[in-house]
Each structure stands twice: as structure tokens, then as C-alpha cells.
Amino acid sequence: MAELLQLDEAVRELVHDGDRVALEGFTHLIPFAAGHEIARQGRRDLTLIRMTPDLIYDQLIGVGCARKLVFSWGGNPGVGSLHRLRDAVEKDWPVPLELEEHSHAGMANRYAAGAAGLPFAVLRGYVGTDLVKRSETIAPITCPFTGETLTAVPAIGPDIGIVHAQRADRDGNVQLWGIVGVQKEIVLASARSLVTVEEVVDELEPRPGAIVLPTWCVTAVAEAPHGAHPSYAHDYYDRDNGFYQRWDAISRDRDSFRDWMKENVG
């Protein structure tokens, strides 16, 4: 059974220094409020795992929470670079950042293998690319039935997986819809999980196409209204594309980034 907790106590209980942490949400339902709580509590030496680091990891990297990043596309969608990520990789600021780089297909399959309890996933991927040379987590494998050479990637099993969702009931059953990304996979692949929700309701009305994560596969649920902003929660509020564009200027400079974090995150 999932515990209903306040966001600050959930992060205190579930996220520890040195953890392998995945905050997921493919453009949609990114758990910004939880990420900001991790920053406020000053976690250090985290391995941050996420297909698209997005602004949330730009912020966590910029305040020095991360030691390593496992990812597949590290940009500001439709805008340009993630400047804090770039500063960490290019100039070791504020601390050096180790990279483990994959493709989207590889990351998605690594999560799916984690959810399925398998040690690795198989795909036709990465062939001919330099990603193979740069990663110890991409290896060729021969199909035992056809002899075809395929690519194996190890499962990802984070210590803690965090996602945002539209709502949960008081028993901790979670419901989410719209672009569902890898939300289910990361919750099932992680040793512990935290789901932040727009609202806790008495009863989850069934919705076509929605995913339900049963309470017994979630560690904790915390209410965090507007907790995905500037990402979005389908049927609650839209993606704040203007903020994604403004982030480019805010994050370009170390001081203006720090000022913004101090003022808006604390």
C-alpha cells in the first residue's frame, strides 16, 4: 500500500545521497515539484536517470546534486541547449558530471526490462554509431534462434523512481492519461517509487486510455498541485512553452541561474 505523505517528508524518506534517481515524464507530467524539493533538501552525489534531462535536471545539475547522468537527449525541446548541463560537461561547474549516454529506444527498453525483472533488453539499435564505443552498457548479442546480431542493453533499476500524475485516490491508487511516456515502466522498475499528483480524490473515475498504477506497487503518493509546471498535466494545465523559452536566458549565466533558483526554489 502506498503511503500518502507530504512532499517534503516523502523526499526526506525516499531520496538519499548517492541514490540512483529517475524523475520521468516524457515532456508531459514531469515531476518538477519533487525535483525542486530534492534541490531544497540539498541531496548530493545522485546518479540522475532520465531520457530527456529537460529543465528539471538542468536545475539539479546546476545546483550540484548530480555526480552522473544517464540519458538519451539533453536539450531544451524546440529551444536549444541545456546550459547548466553544458557547463557541467564542458567546464565541470559546479561539479564534474559523468555521462552514460544512450538512444531513446535503448533507454525505453532498459526501463521496460527493469519493469519486467529481466537483466537486459534486446533491440536493433545503435548500429554503426559512436555511442557503442562510449558506453559499457551497449553490447552486441547473437539471437539463439536466427543467428542475427542484435544489441543488448542492461535493465535500469533505480533506487527511487519519481513521476507526476493527474490524480490518486485516498488508498494511493494512481491514475494518469495523455502522453504516458515511460511512467509505468519507471515506477515498476524502481526499488522505491514516489508519485506526485495534481489532486487526491475520493474515487478514481474510469477514463478510456488511462493508466492505473495500483497502490500496492507504489511506495508513496504526495499531493503537489501544479507540480509538473512548466511541464504540464493533461486536462489540468498546458505546457508553459513561454517559460521553456525564457529558461534559455535564465540558465545561460551562472549568477542569473543561481538567483532564479534562490528566488523560486529556495
Place this chain on the structure above:
Amino acid sequence: MSDYSADEVMTVAAARELSDRTVCFVGIGLPSTAANLARLTHAPRTVLVYESGTIGSKPATLPLSIGDGELAETAAAVVPVPEIFNYWLQGGRIDVGFLGAAQIDRHGNLNSTVIGDYERPKVRLPGGGGAPEIAAMAKEVIVIIRQSQRTFVERIHFRSSVPGSGAMIVITDLGVLRLDRDERELVLTRVHPGVTVDGVRAETGWDLRVADDLEETDPPSEEELRVLRGLKSALAGATA
């Protein structure tokens, strides 16, 4: 109408490569602009697939990201991300993959990862994302990239994606190139209005091959420019 920019003729030329009813896997930025332009002009039944899992999206305005809410709201289906890559892309259901890149070499290899050394890059770029598998699995790949000595290079700094067995077309702000499968080399097949072969060669970092039957791109029509400008101003207005 004769007044249009090099970027506009590039986007229009890219849109024209997309025929109706094709299933197109779309990257964000220029590819998404071109694919939506095609859908709103000559190819209304083109199926746009975004890596966020939206299949058959019909956005009225250009999305800023590959996962804007409108892409899901207007989609025929929304599927999980592992599924979009495994069942739909790897499963061989994508006709055209539409990609951008920071660098390209004469073989059609693309770099979207780093400028400089991987360990200590001069510029850390976003990375491959969906491109490694899109380039390998789509039946045809269309690349949109502005052409210069910085982007058309003899040696790319990182191979983020390499062509698979399908066809490859590269659309630039100067012309159109096709990958010759036998020679594994890009060949200039078309120049945009007002562009010379010497002009293209000057912006190419290798000794460029030119087709014997070189063609010239038809200028953008008023309709194409009107729809393209409408898409771009709606995006700018929505994010102002």
C-alpha cells in the same frame, strides 16, 4: 511572390518530399515544421508520428516540443514510449524519418552529440535521442540542415546516427542532395533558385559530387509561404 528566405525555401523543399499518406516519424524543430507544412498543403493524409507516442497528430499550431498537449489531443492514438520505438519504428511501420543534425559527412552520417572531443567537448549538443534508430529503421530518411563549412564537414566529430538500408535525402538552404547507395556518397541533385553549384561547393567541406542532370527547385508558391508563415507566427504568438 518572390520574396522569401533561404530557410523558407529549405522548409518548403523538405515538405514537398513528403507525399500524401506516408507515415512520417518527426523530430522537433525544422522537421516538425516541414512535416506540418506538408500536411496542411499537398499531403493532408500524411500520418505524423512523434516519439512521445502520439500517432496521427494533426496540430493546428506548431508544437514547441515533441510532447505538447495538442499532439496528444489531436492524435489517432497515444501509445507508451517503449511501444512507439519497438512496435512502430523497429516494427518497420515508418515510411519516412525526418531528422535534423549539427554536422553531416559525405556518407550521410549525422552528428548531434558533440563538437570537439567527446570527453572534453567544445560544445556539448543534446545527443542522439530518437535519431540512431530512426535513421536506421525508417524506409527513407529526410535530413534538414543548414549548409556551411561548419555543418558539411569532411570528418564529423561523433557518429550519432548512420544511414540504414533505406534512401536518404538531405535538404539544405542551398539545395537537395541524395545518397548514392552504391558509392555511399551524397550527390547534389538540385539547387534552390538563385543558388549556383559553386555557391554550394563553397559551403561544403569536401569535394562535392554533382548530378549530371542537376535540377532547380521551383520557388515556393504563395500558398506554401502563407501556410508556413501562419504556422511560425502562431508558434511565436503562443510562446510570447
